[in-house]
Amino acid sequence: MESLKVHIKVNEDLYLKDPESTKLGKKIISHSILLIDELGFESFTFKKLATKINSTESSIYRYFESKYSLLLYLYCWYWSWIEYKLVFGTINTNSALVRLKKTIEIISSPIEIDNDISHINEVILKKIIISESIKVTHTKIVDEENEKGHFKVYKRIIRRIAEIIQEINPDYPYPHMLVFSMIDGVIEQSFFSSHLSGVTEMKDEHDTCLIDFYTDLILKAIQ
Amino acid sequence: MESLKVHIKVNEDLYLKDPESTKLGKKIISHSILLIDELGFESFTFKKLATKINSTESSIYRYFESKYSLLLYLYCWYWSWIEYKLVFGTINTNSALVRLKKTIEIISSPIEIDNDISHINEVILKKIIISESIKVTHTKIVDEENEKGHFKVYKRIIRRIAEIIQEINPDYPYPHMLVFSMIDGVIEQSFFSSHLSGVTEMKDEHDTCLIDFYTDLILKAIQ
DNA sequence: CAAATATAATAGTATTACTTTCAAAAATCC
DNA sequence: GGATTTTTGAAAGTAATACTATTATATTTG
Numbered sequence: 063m064e065s066l067k068v069h070i071k072v073n074e075d076l077y078l079k080d081p082e083s084t085k086l087g088k089k090i091i092s093h094s095i096l097l098i099d100e101l102g103f104e105s106f107t108f109k110k111l112a113t114k115i116n117s118t119e120s121s122i123y124r125y126f127e128s129k130y131s132l133l134l135y136l137y138c139w140y141w142s143w144i145e146y147k148l149v150f151g152t153i154n155t156n157s158a159l160v161r162l163k164k165t166i167e168i169i170s171s172p173i174e175i176d177n178d179i180s181h182i183n184e185v186i187l188k189k190i191i192i193s194e195s196i197k198v199t200h201t202k203i204v205d206e207e208n209e210k211g212h213f214k215v216y217k218r219i220i221r222r223i224a225e226i227i228q229e230i231n232p233d234y235p236y237p238h239m240l241v242f243s244m245i246d247g248v249i250e251q252s253f254f255s256s257h258l259s260g261v262t263e264m265k266d267e268h269d270t271c272l273i274d275f276y277t278d279l280i281l282k283a284i285q
Numbered sequence: 286m287e288s289l290k291v292h293i294k295v296n297e298d299l300y301l302k303d304p305e306s307t308k309l310g311k312k313i314i315s316h317s318i319l320l321i322d323e324l325g326f327e328s329f330t331f332k333k334l335a336t337k338i339n340s341t342e343s344s345i346y347r348y349f350e351s352k353y354s355l356l357l358y359l360y361c362w363y364w365s366w367i368e369y370k371l372v373f374g375t376i377n378t379n380s381a382l383v384r385l386k387k388t389i390e391i392i393s394s395p396i397e398i399d400n401d402i403s404h405i406n407e408v409i410l411k412k413i414i415i416s417e418s419i420k421v422t423h424t425k426i427v428d429e430e431n432e433k434g435h436f437k438v439y440k441r442i443i444r445r446i447a448e449i450i451q452e453i454n455p456d457y458p459y460p461h462m463l464v465f466s467m468i469d470g471v472i473e474q475s476f477f478s479s480h481l482s483g484v485t486e487m488k489d490e491h492d493t494c495l496i497d498f499y500t501d502l503i504l505k506a507i508q
Numbered sequence: 509c510a511a512a513t514a515t516a517a518t519a520g521t522a523t524t525a526c527t528t529t530c531a532a533a534a535a536t537c538c
Numbered sequence: 539g540g541a542t543t544t545t546t547g548a549a550a551g552t553a554a555t556a557c558t559a560t561t562a563t564a565t566t567t568g
Contacts, residue, residue, distance in 0.1 A: 101425075
């Protein structure tokens with residue numbers, strides 16, 4: 063059976079030319095994910111990517127201003143996809159508590175292969191988000207990017223979940239901090255689990271203990 | 286009154302020549318902190334630093350292999366200093382709960398100027414740690430650095446605090462994850478508080494609400 | 509004061525992140 | 539199906555960066 067195809071749309075000013083609109087564009091996206099994962103963002107260059115996909119540096123520059131803006135594109139795509147999963151996963155659920163538990167599960171679960179979205183490998187994309195997304199946020203131009211609205215989706219996700227918490231306990235004073243703690247913590251613990259053993263009980267990126275940890279932590283905090 | 290001078294020692298393989306041993310070395314450290322804060326790590330270069338301190342690129346290269354290893358030095362220095370504050374701040378305290386509370390306070394408090402250590406501006410150093418330390422950890426060579434023992438202090442801090450938690454509640458299953466959550470969360474929330482308003486209730490880097498947030502969170506989690 | 513060491517001045521290299529130009533190929537329009 | 543527009547490829551060029559190497563000049567030390 064053919065499954066439902068979902069198209070994640072990102073802000074138009076993230077690219078010079080929509081990579082979803084052409085074959086070369088899609089190749090740039092799918093292979094950049096693989097190559098950034100392979101080399102790390104610092105060693106990743108448009109020249110190397112061009113060689114990989116039998117194209118040229120200048121062709122890639124027609125889609126993205128810089129390798130940084132390509133990473134920003136992937137970052138925005140990822141969080142839009144997560145938002146879609148959150149909305150889809152909690153639809154028709156009346157109980158705020160059930161919605162919260164489901165939300166925590168979606169945020170802290172390891173990614174499984176999702177065939178609904180063709181050319182993007184979400185498992186490797188998450189690996190990139192885990193190891194490289196701080197290169198999108200921790201920069202001198204973060205405020206500029208923020209003003210352009212590039213963190214809108216990320217912030218909306220936090221707001222959405224914080225609202226569920228407020229529904230459950232309107233008196234809890236730090237719902238956003240609690241949610242941010244989880245969203246950021248999932249990424250960071252996933253990274254450190256496979257690099258600095260000893261800082262976390264998590265064994266690797268596929269360990270599901272994060273669900274358990276954050277469910278317990280959040281429910282106790284807001285009880 | 287002359288205050289107690291404390292000398293923080295870092296691993297010898299972090300530098301080519303000990304910057305604490307000469308006037309130029311100390312100038313490199315103190316001014317690199319100011320310049321990295323001013324320009325951001327990406328735009329910071331040894332050439333610019335050399336100009337600032339009326340020296341030359343090649344002289345700075347005699348102390349540090351690369352700008353990256355200078356950042357690693359600052360990173361290690363910072364965590365050694367935090368460890369010293371933790372040990373000093375919980376000495377002679379028998380109750381594990383009191384030690385835990387004090388620890389949380391030390392980790393999540395904004396930094397105040399500490400005149401005990403002369404040429405290093407700890408307030409600005411923390412700003413650098415907040416915005417740049419991920420450039421030490423989130424890199425392809427993190428495993429290599431880990432093997433060289435450069436994250437030993439950081440990991441020991443987590444272990445230390447996790448042990449206090451285990452003393453209070455030996456059955457809590459995720460003491461390291463909980464501690465890591467706090468240590469990493471403090472840094473990340475401090476960063477985002479001043480850049481992405483809306484993701485946290487924290488107003489800025491000087492807001493003390495983190496103490497309150499983490500004290501409540503951790504005590505409820507392990508109760 | 510001599511010898512050893514540290515620093516400054518200068519020049520040079522490979523790589524990177526991009527830009528420009530122009531020709532060839534492909535898609536689109538009538 | 540041929541003309542036109544758009545997209546891509548090939549090649550060369552630029553400024554900046556992250557270092558290295560060499561030699562001369564200070565500065566420290568015994």
